[in-house]
Amino acid sequence: MCKNHSIWLAVSLAYLLSSAANAADNAMTWSEKFYNPQPATAAQPADLILPMPCGGAMTFRPVDIPAADWLDDQPVELGDSNSERGYKEGRRLSYIAGSFSDRNKAARLYYIGKYEVTRDQYATLMDKDCPQVGMRGRQPITGMSWFDAVAFARQFTEWLLTHARDALPHEDQEPGFLRLPTEEEWEFAARGGLAVDAADFLATRFIMPDGELADYAWYESSGSAGGKLRPTGLLKPNPLGLHDILGNAAELTLSPFRLDRHGRTHGQAGGFVSRGGDIFTPEIQLGAAWRQEHNYFDAKSGRAKSLDSLGFRLLLTAPVIVSNERLNAIKDSWKDLPVMAGTTGVDAMQALTQLKTLSLQTPDSVMRTRLEIIQRDLEQSQSAINEARQRALRALLRTGAFMGKRVVTDIKRAEVLKQLQKMAQDRFEDLRDRVKNDPEGRRLLDQARAKLEEKQTNWQESMQEIETSLANSVGYYADMTVNVGMDYLDTEINTQQPVVEAELTAKHNTYLIPYLRVFVTHLQAYHQTRAVDKTVWQQELLHAEPVSP
Known part of the structure; x- marks a missing residue:
């Protein structure tokens, strides 16, 4: 009995020590100005703050997207109407959806970094020693490759799953994870998402009611960046509360580069894409549609490509299929979807013409009659539509x-x-x-x-x-x-x-x-x-x- 009691005490002590160690790892000891210099106001949705090693933290903003069903998504028109850059930034229709359910409204959401990842935040996971936090460390981290950014997202997720799993939002029982944003996710958030009306969403830049561009972005100008990266969060945010989404460091995205073919993306996938422009981007070019292709590798050095003007912000999302129940619900939603005209590249009138031709060519009179009935029903249905x-x-x-x-x-x-x-x-x-x-x-x-x-x-x-x-x-x-x-x-x-x-x-x-x-x-x-x-x-x-x- 005493032996069992001793074992129980040892196990309990080990658990308490482990919990205390994790709590110590999770403690956010940095001054707020180094991870959230401009906290959300009472009128805004709350910031999501995740702990980091070394007492650090990273702040995220929610991006809502309407959804009443698991297969609901939001059509969004992206790109710009500038014909000179249309080959890569032309207008195109895309679709976007959130990952996390919002029980208070018919919407799903994802989270995107409120600020660009800073030098000090990067160092907490990628350097051997904890950084001495300061204003220089609040500058966006640059000079790393696309692969480094992906590795940072992986390291941060694994650290959170080990040390602060409960801090992550969950979808069902599945915790979220961090990655680079897709181009659609980045641009939707950069334009202001649902916080702006459809007309302002299509503007070159998000609405700036409290000043000029220099109040919101660092770009190429003696009256703005002056060729130097600046600490994150010094300027005003976009309508979703995101800082430095335009200018300062250009931001890496997950998607490979593709050209535009007047409304749809071209089939060839190229290098990685940076968005938003940087301190070397002229004012006239700075906007939500700005995008640039970069080779993943530098032929001269033989290594992965990195630039002093390239940074990134992270996106927090979740898997699509998070449980068997969700999978079954998705299957049911898919079965209930209406068949949309044009989804197979054949419009309704063309399909009716082919059906009529087939019925005329069929030697079987019974089959011909059935095809004619189907044709009549389709014509009536199409007429009603x-x-x-x-x-x-x-x-x-x-x-x-x-x-x-x-x-x-x-x-x-x-x-x-x-x-x-x-x-x-x-x-x-x-x-x-x-x-x-x-x-x-x-x-x-x-x-x-x-x-x-x-x-x-x-x-x-x-x-x-x-x-x-x-x-x-x-x-x-x-x-x-x-x-x-x-x-x-x-x-x-x-x-x-x-x-x-x-x-x-x-x-x-x-x-x-x-x-x-x-x-x-x-x-x-x-x-x-x-x-x-x-x-x-x-x-x-x-x-x-x-x-x-």
Whole structure:
């Protein structure tokens, strides 16, 4: 009994010592300024902070993507409309999905590094001794190869699984792991993800409401980087809270380089890709679509290629199939998916033509009859789909016209309010001139000033409400233009436009027709340039030509 009791005590002591050692390994003793110099505000989703060896830590930001089903993904238009760089940065449609379930909403998410991996963070895992942390160590780590970055992600994941498994987010019972981001994951986050509207998402750079580019990125300029890497987190973040996503060090991605073939990637896979630009990138080139190919190896040195301007940030994700239950759920979701036209490279009309030809060539009369029945059913089904698509397009065109009118209404509300403010100020100035020699003038002027200040306060509140409404209206209108432009061709839109105009006339809503016509021109412009100019569109809506009676 005593012997068993001694064994139990020894095992318990070993467990406690092991737990204490792991707790000591997990302790984050660095000052926060070395791993999260700009913590998330109360209005933002919380930062995810993972411990590192040597008392260090690394901070990540969540990237939400809507999903109600295991096979849901988000269509995203990436790239840029610049024709000179279109061969590698052209517009293309891609799809993206998250890895971790969010029980509070119909979304899945992945996590991406809030900052570029720093020298000190890299040293905690890749050097023999712990670093002496400091501001120089807060610069992004550069001068390592793509393989080194992959090895760092592996080392960090293995350390977390051994020393801090509970700090990792889990999907079912499977812990997450770290890797380099794919180009799609990187660009979606760099553009602002769901934190920006569809029009701003397509802009060359994420929206910068609080300043100029130099307030958000280090690039080639004496007024910016000046040819020197800077500590991470000194500048303002993008809408998802990511710092230095453009400029400073260019960032490695997981994906191999491919050329663009006007909307799809070319078949050849080349070297590795860096994104975001660096301290040697001119201001005019810096943007979310910027990408550069690099050979994995340096022919001169005979070693893996490394550059002093190349760094990286990590992505935290999870496997797709994390359990047998998940696998079965994915299978069920796949079976329930509708068969999408065009997924095999053959459209519905072409398939019907082939079916008709086959039925005519079949010598078996019974088989011919069956094929004709199938052909008839498919034609009826396709006809119903086309009719539903046309109805949806007409509804979208009406909504686009209504949103265009809403934009103009908000602009005119703001103009009227400005006129009222000016009239009130002019009247006050006129009163000042009239009573300057009146003994009661000072009293009258003080009363008038108090009333004016009260009105100005109310008007200012109203102006803020109008400006918010206008920003929302323009954003919704631009989103509508992008989404309809992605889903419908000019030929479809031109066919349905006169139908919608007739409907508006019949319902005595002819005032919407000018905005419908402007909306259609903006759809056409989007098809041609794949770009959005909300300022120009706003002015064109404002000057929409009225319809003659």
